[in-house]
Amino acid sequence: MMYMKKIDLKKIIIYILVIVIICFLKKNYIYAISTGEASTLVKDILIYWGDNQVVNIIWFLPIIFEIFVISKKYFYKLNSFDLRSKNRKKYIKKVLISFILESFCFILALELSQLFIINFFIPNSLNINIDDLIFILKYVIENIFLIFEIMLVALLFKKLMYSIIFFLILNFIILISSMNLSLISTQIYIPFVNIYFGSGNFLVTILIILIGILIIKKIYLNYDIGGME
Amino acid sequence: MKLKVVNYSKKIKGKMVLDNVNLELKSGNVYGFFGRNGSGKTMLFRAITTLIYPTSGDIIIDGKSLINDDYDLSQIGLLLEEPGFYPHLTGFENLSMLYEINNKKNDQYINKVLEDIGLGDNSRKKYKEYSLGMKQKLRIAQAIMEDQKLVILDEPTNGLDEASIKIVHNIIKKLKKQNKLILIASHNKDDLRLLCDKIFQIDDGRICGEIKL
DSSP states (O other), rough: OOHHHHHHHHHHHHHHHHHHHHHHHHHHHHHHOSSSHHHHHHHHHHHHSSOOHHHHHHHHHHHHHHHIIIIIIHHHHHHHHGGGSHHHHHHHHHHHHHHHHHHHHHHHHHHHHHHHHHHSTTTTOOOOOOHHHHHHHHHHHHHHHHHHHHHHHHHHOOHHHHHHHHHHHHHHHHHHHIOOEEEESTTTOOOTTTGTOOOOOOOEEEEHHHHHHHHHHHHHHHHHOOOOO | OOEEEEEEEEEETEEEEEEEEEEEEEETTTEEEEETTTSSHHHHHHHTTTTTTTTTEEEETTTTTTSSSSSOGEEEEEEOOOOOOOSSHHHHHHHHHHHHHOOOOHHHHHHHHHHHHOOGGGGTTBBBGGHHHHHHHHHHHHHHOOOSEEEEESSTTTTHOOOHHHHHHHHHHHHTTTTTTEEEEEEEHHHHHHHHEEEEEEETTTEEEEEEO
């Protein structure tokens, strides 16, 4: 009951509005980038990278949106430890479980709502099969991973905004380099970026998340909360 | 409860913010910390609550190290920074939320806490609509509402009017009678003079000794 009260209705309405605007923008370009086959449409709605940078940015908007919403909330949580949580070991466990569950639900809802809203704009365009569902889940995990990495770096830098900008630029550089300049071999596993090539092994991502949790625990347990007076 | 700060030093970015602090504090007493801005009062409270970790030294409560042992910090009530209140929730809902962290629920008790602090009439008002003084009262309420053995209050009377200051003073006196250990940092000499059994002067992260105000 109390958990429901934490949800700010005003925020929810703004989020829905943002998603609808993103979907409307995506809908305008979806015919131009898609081959028209129903089986690839799910992937095309969620992932696209082409020559037109404006279109690329539209496809990156939901990712940036979820990064801001989730990472901001959890970075703030990690920096406002409440003594009622008894000690930091217990607190970090609670925060990480809550982060994984909430980011999974939020990103999944964001991906599914994009699919359904675009299906509303272009009626009966979607035909979701089991492969699509696996793809959606992989994509959600990759996105959780990206946010998790940002939080990890933010704890090191002690600045969330620097970390978000750092990671977005890094991902753009890797993406552009690997696609256009062939500087980075696609054989190398690059989480998140790899999903854009459609061959990501998400088990590696889970493994990296687990290693990250250990690192974050180590950093956080010796972390000074609050700075200079 | 016996709180010991043992040879505690903390260096941040090359600056010594706490320099070899030694204290021995016992429950049933109110201890005041007086010093100018940036003297180290808040940093000392951050250290005692392990929000910062020492460069050297230790904090010991009843023989247990807060740095090395898994000490239960929920026995410490803290007024230091914004305790993560939700602006769109009422004062009552915010306190209930904090109370529920340890799976406790008692609406009647929360109402009583709010009444005692003088927020009874405004308990159903949203936190974002609270005045500065009301916000401060709610912060104090969350620090004392769970019968904590050690209560740490940083500038407790900031932003409060005369009547509210009196309420807070009475609450602190009541906590003392309940044999709690209370630490207060303040610029306000009256607060410290009226409430504290001992007052320590802090300057440049060092305890300069006891003073009379």
